[in-house]
Each structure stands twice: as C-alpha cells, then as structure tokens.
Amino acid sequence: MQYSVVHVxxxxxxxxxxxxxxxxxxxxxxxxxxxxxEPCIPKNGICGKGFKNGTRMAPSDGSxxxxxxxxxxxxxxxxxxxxxxADARCKYKKRQWTACDLATMSMNNTMILKKGPANCPSxxxxxxxxxxxxxxxxxxxxxRKTSMWSKCNVKRNVKKxxxxxxxxxxxKCPRVKIISKKxxxxxxxxxxxAKKKKDCKYTNSGWSLCDNTSxxxxxxxxxxxxxxxxxxANKTFTRKCKNGxxxxxxxxxxxxxxxxxxxxxxxxxxxxxxxxQPTRIITKSCKLKCRYEPGSxxxxxxxxxxxxxxxxxxxxxGCTTEKKIHRKCKVKLGASRCSFGRWGDFGACxxxxxxxxxxxxxxxxxxxxxxxxxxxx
Numbered sequence: 374m375q376y377s378v379v380h381v382x383x384x385x386x387x388x389x390x391x392x393x394x395x396x397x398x399x400x401x402x403x404x405x406x407x408x409x410x411e412p413c414i415p416k417n418g419i420c421g422k423g424f425k426n427g428t429r430m431a432p433s434d435g436s437x438x439x440x441x442x443x444x445x446x447x448x449x450x451x452x453x454x455x456x457x458x459a460d461a462r463c464k465y466k467k468r469q470w471t472a473c474d475l476a477t478m479s480m481n482n483t484m485i486l487k488k489g490p491a492n493c494p495s496x497x498x499x500x501x502x503x504x505x506x507x508x509x510x511x512x513x514x515x516x517r518k519t520s521m522w523s524k525c526n527v528k529r530n531v532k533k534x535x536x537x538x539x540x541x542x543x544x545k546c547p548r549v550k551i552i553s554k555k556x557x558x559x560x561x562x563x564x565x566x567a568k569k570k571k572d573c574k575y576t577n578s579g580w581s582l583c584d585n586t587s588x589x590x591x592x593x594x595x596x597x598x599x600x601x602x603x604x605x606a607n608k609t610f611t612r613k614c615k616n617g618x619x620x621x622x623x624x625x626x627x628x629x630x631x632x633x634x635x636x637x638x639x640x641x642x643x644x645x646x647x648x649x650q651p652t653r654i655i656t657k658s659c660k661l662k663c664r665y666e667p668g669s670x671x672x673x674x675x676x677x678x679x680x681x682x683x684x685x686x687x688x689x690x691g692c693t694t695e696k697k698i699h700r701k702c703k704v705k706l707g708a709s710r711c712s713f714g715r716w717g718d719f720g721a722c723x724x725x726x727x728x729x730x731x732x733x734x735x736x737x738x739x740x741x742x743x744x745x746x747x748x749x750x
Contacts, residue, residue, distance in 0.1 A: 405443075406430040413449035420453035463489035465497050473503035514546035515539045525556035532556050573604035583614035586653070590614055618642075618649030628659035633691045635659050663692035670712045670734060673702040678712070702735070711736035713744055722750035 408427045415423035429443045465484035473480050484497045516536035525532045536550040575594035583590055594608040620639035628635050637655045665682035672678065682696040702710055714732035721727070727750045733740045 410447070413451050415451050420451045422448070422450050425449045463493035463497075470501075478503045514541035516550055530556050573599035575608060580612070583618070586650070588614050588618070618653075620653055628661070628689060628691060630691050633659050633661070659689070659691065661689040661691050664688050665696055667715070669714065670700075673735075676702050678702055708739070709735050709737060711740035711743060713740070716746070719748070725749060 406429055408429050411426045413423050413425040415421045424446050427445050427447050429445075431442060464487045466487040467482060467484050470480045470482050479500050480503055482499050482501075484499065486493055486495050486497075515538075517539040518534065519537045520535045523533045531553050532555075533551055533553045536552065538546055538548045538550075574597045576597050578593050578595070580590045580592045589611050590613075592610045592612075594610075596604055596606050619642040621642055623638045623640065626636045634656050639653050639655065641649055641651050664685040664687070666685055668681045668683065670678045670680045677699055680698045680700075682698065684692055684694050684696075700710065700712075712734040714734055716731045717729050719727040719729045726747050728745060728747050730746075731744050733744050
C-alpha cells in the first residue's frame with residue numbers, strides 16, 4: 374500500500390512537469406507571419422542607400438500573434454549599374470553647360486563621343502547642381518552707369534547716381550537703380566564735421582644732398598604762420614640716403630685694450646660718383662672673449678664664501694685678470710648650500726655607460742646626485 378501511494382505521487386509530479394513544458398512550448402510556438410517589404414527607395418538618385426517599409430501580418434491559420442500586425446522602416450541598398458570594361462574605355466568631349474533650370478536647380482551637359490569601341494553610345498548626358506547665388510551667380514543683377522554723380526545736397530551731405538540694368542532677370546532685377554554716398558566737402562571730414570585747422574604752418578626746404586660721412590639727408594622746416602610761443606621756429610628731419618656712396622668693406626682690426634674698440638677702413642666702390650670720399654672709417658666696441666679657471670670655494674665666514682677665478686691664456690686683452698664670486702653658505706630652509714670641487718675624467722666603459730664624479734665640499738648627502746655625470750659609450 375505504501376509503495377502504491379508513492380508511485381501515484383511520482384506519476385502526478387511527472388504529469389505536472391509535462392503540462393508546464395507543453396504550456397511554455399505553446400507560447401513559443403505562436404509564431405507571427407513573415408515580413409512583406411515594399412520596394413527600396415534610394416535617398417539620392419536612382420541607386421544607392423535608402424529605406425524600405427516592411428509589414429508583418431498575423432498568421433492565416435487563425436492562431437494569435439503576440440505582436441499583431443506591425444509596420445517598420447528598414448535600411449536597404451539599390452545596387453548601381455557597374456560599368457563594364459568597354460564602357461570604361463569610352464572617352465567623351467565636354468560641351469557647354471545649359472542654363473540652370475530653376476525648378477530642379479540643375480544643369481545638363483551633353484557630351485560627344487571622342488574615342489572608344491563600337492559599343493559606346495554616341496552621346497552621354499551628365500547632370501550637376503547649380504551653384505548658389507552669392508551676387509555672382511546666374512540670377513545676379515548687373516548694372517551700368519548712365520549718369521555722373523549729382524551735385525552734393527548740402528543739407529543731407531549726399532550725392533546720387535542713376536544705374537540701368539545691364540544683365541539679369543527682368544522679373545527679379547529692377548531696371549533702374551539709384552545709389553547714393555556721402556559728399557567730400559573741403560574743410561570737413563567724412564562725417565561732415567569741420568576739420569581742425571593747423572595752428573602752425575611751415576615751409577619745406579626739401580631734402581639736402583647726401584652727407585658722405587654719416588650717409589644721411591637733412592630736411593629743415595621754418596615757421597610761416599602760427600603762435601611763436603606754441604610753435605617751434607624750426608623743425609629738422611633726417612633719413613638715410615637712398616642712392617648714397619657705396620664702399621667695399623675692409624677687415625676689422627684687433628681690439629684696442631685701452632678703448633676696447635676696433636676699426637674698419639672701407640674703400641670707395643669704382644662705379645659711384647667722384648663727390649664721395651675715397652675711404653671711410655667705422656669703429657665699434659669689441660666683444661671680449663674672457664675665459665677663466667674656476668678656483669675652489671673658501672670656507673664660510675659670516676655666512677658667505679668666496680671663489681677667485683683667474684684669467685686663462687688666449688683670452689682678450691681687455692679682460693680683467695681676476696674675477697671674484699660671492700655666495701651665501703645657507704639656503705632659505707637653513708641647510709648648507711651645495712658646493713663642489715673640480716670634475717674628474719670619465720672612467721672606463723661599463724655596461725655601455727661612462728661616469729665621472731666631483732667632490733662634494735659642502736651640502737651633505739642631498740648634493741650627491743649633482744656630483745655625478747654619465748654618458749653612453
């Protein structure tokens with residue numbers, strides 16, 4: 374009896390599982406009808422990328438579709454006609470473009486066959502869009518002058534001119550056009566206000582002859598009318614000569630130790646006028662080349678240390694023989710300033726690197742990284 378009850382319970386469980394699976398399969402089995410598509414409509418022209426409308430209807434056998442009737446827009450592509458090898462060899466000669474069609478805003482060009490095989494068409498038509506009208510396009514209005522500027526209207530400070538249509542669409546361009554602008558009246562600026570009169574007036578003597586030594590010309594102005602207390606009696610202007618004397622450059626002399634200057638003597642070029650001086654002398658200050666041997670730092674006295682640098686051999690004559698440099702022993706944080714001895718020579722190559730060092734005189738451990746230099750070998 375116990376076994377029979379257990380068997381019954383097991384059978385009931387199996388039947389329940391089967392019914393649940395059948396219910397799930399039934400829901401999944403309710404398939405909707407197939408999609409029906411309309412023809413693909415390209416975005417531009419007769420081929421290329423575009424969109425097509427699709428509709429999915431309920432099944433014809435009467436079973437219910439969970440989504441019902443549905444319409445949706447899909448992306449599509451209409452393949453363009455591919456030119457074969459024979460069409461690629463067809464060469465055409467372009468002709469003049471037709472006038473712009475305002476309805477379609479396009480222009481046509483019918484080309485004539487120039488070279489190609491026998492299967493090439495005798496003519497070929499290409500289409501392109503018209504350019505936008507920016508004042509120089511097909512619908513631009515062009516005018517010609519039919520009269521001179523009228524006399525100035527003193528009250529309005531305006532003068533006028535009449536123009537007639539030369540080129541353009543009569544329906545869109547007026548046949549007569551009147552333009553106006555402000556007058557230029559003596560004694561008044563462009564805004565119609567009176568100009569400020571100059572209190573000081575001078576006579577111009579003109580530019581003088583070129584001075585051969587300085588290579589300059591001078592112009593002097595003398596006062597004619599004006600208040601002598603406000604206006605200067607004379608004014609002088611200078612400028613470089615445009616067609617002055619031309620010289621061939623000489624060689625710079627050695628630097629003079631007392632004046633620290635050097636001189637150059639230039640000779641007159643052979644193709645200039647005889648009024649120029651045969652030679653000219655130019656002087657300028659020397660650029661001293663001073664090189665010093667770095668000495669060692671002294672010990673700190675009163676918070677300062679000193680280093681004396683001596684002049685190297687081969688330096689310029691005007692250089693000082695000694696040069697002293699003073700520096701504080703401590704930095705702002707209170708630590709000792711880093712000071713070093715002379716650099717040693719680079720050592721032997723080890724692992725592709727050469728190293729040289731210098732002695733740290735003051736500053737401690739934090740200055741060690743500045744006491745070593747490396748280079749590749």
